[in-house]
Amino acid sequence: MKHIPNGKYKPYPKIDLPDRTWPDNTITKAPRWCSVDLRDGNQALINPMDMNKKLELFALLLKLGFKEIEVGFPSASKIEHDFLRKLVDDNLIPDDVTVQVLVQAREHLIAKTFKALRGVKKATVHLYNSTSIAQRKIVFSKTQEEIIQLALDGVDLVKKYEADHDGKIFLEYSPESFTGTELEFAARISNEVTARWGIADDRQVIINLPATVEMATPNIYADQVEWMSRHLDNRKNVIISTHTHNDRGTSIAATELALLAGADRVEGTLLSNGERTGNVDIITLALNMTTQGIESGLDFSDVNEVVEVVEKVTELPTHPRHPYVGELVYTAFSGSHQDAINKGLAYQQAKEDPFWEVPYLPIDPADVGRTYESIIRINSQSGKGGVAYILEKNYGYQLPKAMHPEIGRAVQALSDEKGRELEPEEILQVFKDTYFNINEHISFKDVSLTSDNGTSKCVLTYSYNGKEVTSEGEGNGPIDACKNALMKEYNHDFTIKSYSEHSCGDKSTAKAVAYIEIQSKEVLSCFGVGADNDITVASIKAMFCALNRAFS
Numbered sequence: 001m002k003h004i005p006n007g008k009y010k011p012y013p014k015i016d017l018p019d020r021t022w023p024d025n026t027i028t029k030a031p032r033w034c035s036v037d038l039r040d041g042n043q044a045l046i047n048p049m050d051m052n053k054k055l056e057l058f059a060l061l062l063k064l065g066f067k068e069i070e071v072g073f074p075s076a077s078k079i080e081h082d083f084l085r086k087l088v089d090d091n092l093i094p095d096d097v098t099v100q101v102l103v104q105a106r107e108h109l110i111a112k113t114f115k116a117l118r119g120v121k122k123a124t125v126h127l128y129n130s131t132s133i134a135q136r137k138i139v140f141s142k143t144q145e146e147i148i149q150l151a152l153d154g155v156d157l158v159k160k161y162e163a164d165h166d167g168k169i170f171l172e173y174s175p176e177s178f179t180g181t182e183l184e185f186a187a188r189i190s191n192e193v194t195a196r197w198g199i200a201d202d203r204q205v206i207i208n209l210p211a212t213v214e215m216a217t218p219n220i221y222a223d224q225v226e227w228m229s230r231h232l233d234n235r236k237n238v239i240i241s242t243h244t245h246n247d248r249g250t251s252i253a254a255t256e257l258a259l260l261a262g263a264d265r266v267e268g269t270l271l272s273n274g275e276r277t278g279n280v281d282i283i284t285l286a287l288n289m290t291t292q293g294i295e296s297g298l299d300f301s302d303v304n305e306v307v308e309v310v311e312k313v314t315e316l317p318t319h320p321r322h323p324y325v326g327e328l329v330y331t332a333f334s335g336s337h338q339d340a341i342n343k344g345l346a347y348q349q350a351k352e353d354p355f356w357e358v359p360y361l362p363i364d365p366a367d368v369g370r371t372y373e374s375i376i377r378i379n380s381q382s383g384k385g386g387v388a389y390i391l392e393k394n395y396g397y398q399l400p401k402a403m404h405p406e407i408g409r410a411v412q413a414l415s416d417e418k419g420r421e422l423e424p425e426e427i428l429q430v431f432k433d434t435y436f437n438i439n440e441h442i443s444f445k446d447v448s449l450t451s452d453n454g455t456s457k458c459v460l461t462y463s464y465n466g467k468e469v470t471s472e473g474e475g476n477g478p479i480d481a482c483k484n485a486l487m488k489e490y491n492h493d494f495t496i497k498s499y500s501e502h503s504c505g506d507k508s509t510a511k512a513v514a515y516i517e518i519q520s521k522e523v524l525s526c527f528g529v530g531a532d533n534d535i536t537v538a539s540i541k542a543m544f545c546a547l548n549r550a551f552s
């Protein structure tokens with residue numbers, strides 16, 4: 001292992017908050033959501049979005065129900081400016097939506113920002129400056145007082161331009177790199193900012209506490225948020241916002257714990273696009289709430305559409321195991337999972353109350369616009385339940401349970417041989433090869449049936465060891481009659497152990513399918529399958545199939 005010098009990395013200090021309350025809290029309602037896809041997401045892309053892509057993403061965000069959308073950094077570049085102008089000039093911002101713009105505490109940038117905001121009815125101006133120990137020392141070479149002054153100069157400038165703006169301006173302030181900032185300093189600068197802004201009941205301020213870099217375990221972030229919540233002046237008029245990045249892979253947990261700790265608002269992106277490892281994924285957060293019975297306020301009933309648009313505008317692929325939306329997240333390959341899902345879906349369908357109780361599926365795929373079709377896929381890790389599921393869901397065959405082990409083995413033998421996933425058509429082929437048109441030593445030709453006072457009579461024609469035979473029989477039903485006719489010539493004694501049937505296909509193409517299990521001295525159990533337009537003929541075919549399989 002590569003030697004890492006002692007002291008190169010240090011543990012993040014714990015927060016002194018012995019009476020923390022967040023561990024005992026629960027999330028009971030959704031936060032205010034703010035999408036930063038068009039800003040933090042966009043600034044992290046290899047190819048930042050062009051106008052059309054921005055417009056398409058903006059339309060999607062509106063459709064999903066976002067009421068706060070950070071539309072960019074309008075003073076940064078022409079396209080950022082032009083996009084905001086397009087939204088305003090083409091009247092694309094609904095009245096209930098607040099657009100948000102990011103800007104540094106520099107006069108020429110703030111001036112440009114307000115120019116771009118002309119005509120916006122409601123906007124949040126998001127002012128940020130880094131407050132962390134490292135950035136104060138390395139990037140700004142400024143003391144704490146000088147950094148506070150930088151922020152206050154920014155606030156003064158926003159107020160100056162606000163006065164001339166025809167529309168409502170909200171202030172958001174981010175002590176950027178909050179997770180690298182001493183808490184006392186983060187609270188002090190935030191309180192000076194809100195006071196300078198003139199915080200009041202009708203002049204609330206968003207204080208955003210970014211995990212610009214995720215530096216510690218999520219409980220630390222929760223402690224920091226709860227600590228800030230206790231130390232921010234005029235707390236009732238401060239909206240505490242989170243903005244987590246995913247450097248340690250725990251941005252979801254950090255955000256959820258921060259909500260327990262008192263955060264009111266969440267900034268994030270769809271599918272986690274954003275600087276480095278990305279911003280927190282709002283889809284996951286929202287659907288986590290859905291699975292707890294909490295109304296998220298966002299509409300993710302068609303995640304495929306979201307993935308399609310986000311992949312197009314970001315030019316980034318989605319991981320197949322991405323929570324809730326990945327290609328494979330509603331798919332089970334392994335036998336015991338398939339078995340439990342199969343039983344769970346049947347149980348869910350049969351019961352009256354809506355409480356979702358399907359093992360291994362934390363959410364109903366249908367609630368996010370995913371179908372059941374791909375839930376179970378077959379490879380060498382799969383079991384009989386999965387094979388039965390595919391045959392039923394894709395082709396309508398409802399195999400009796402006792403038949404599952406045999407077809408399961410046949411399919412597994414093929415997947416072992418191929419060493420890859422099997423397509424449903426290949427599974428169907430195994431089923432057909434195993435049970436259909438098996439005419440080894442005996443084959444069915446024709447039957448005519450009559451019924452008299454509860455007694456069935458038949459004339460059965462079949463070929464047996466190459467010779468055509470016609471014989472008559474009687475019984476307490478058509479199959480019994482046919483069996484009795486058969487036994488006049490056939491030299492294997494057998495009994496019928498089980499029988500089931502169903503129709504398969506829609507009205508116009510429906511066929512009857514029958515499954516017959518026979519038993520004899522030599523053979524404990526052997527299944528045959530038959531399909532025909534006529535249910536009786538399907539049953540007789542199934543019996544012949546079973547005989548061929550048992551005695552050939």
Ligand SMILES: CC(=O)SCCNC(=O)CCNC(=O)[C@H](O)C(C)(C)COP(=O)(O)OP(=O)(O)OC[C@H]1O[C@@H](n2cnc3c(N)ncnc32)[C@H](O)[C@@H]1OP(=O)(O)O
Nearest residue numbers: 043073075076077104105106128129130139140150176212
């Ligand atoms: C954590 C985040 O994601 S923050 C958002 C970051 N997003 C972006 O940077 C994308 C958009 N940014 C840009 O296009 C450009 O950086 C611009 C247009 C904003 C500024 O461009 P420029 O002035 O040419 O360059 P640059 O960003 O390198 O400026 C750095 C200067 O700004 C200062 N600065 C950086 N942040 C701030 C701030 N929040 N407030 C005031 N000054 C700041 C730096 O100290 C540095 O000062 P110096 O020139 O005296 O050393």
Ligand SMILES: CC(C)C(=O)C(=O)O
Nearest residue numbers: 128174176177210212
């Ligand atoms: C501007 C701020 C909120 C930011 O993007 C960050 O800290 O990651």
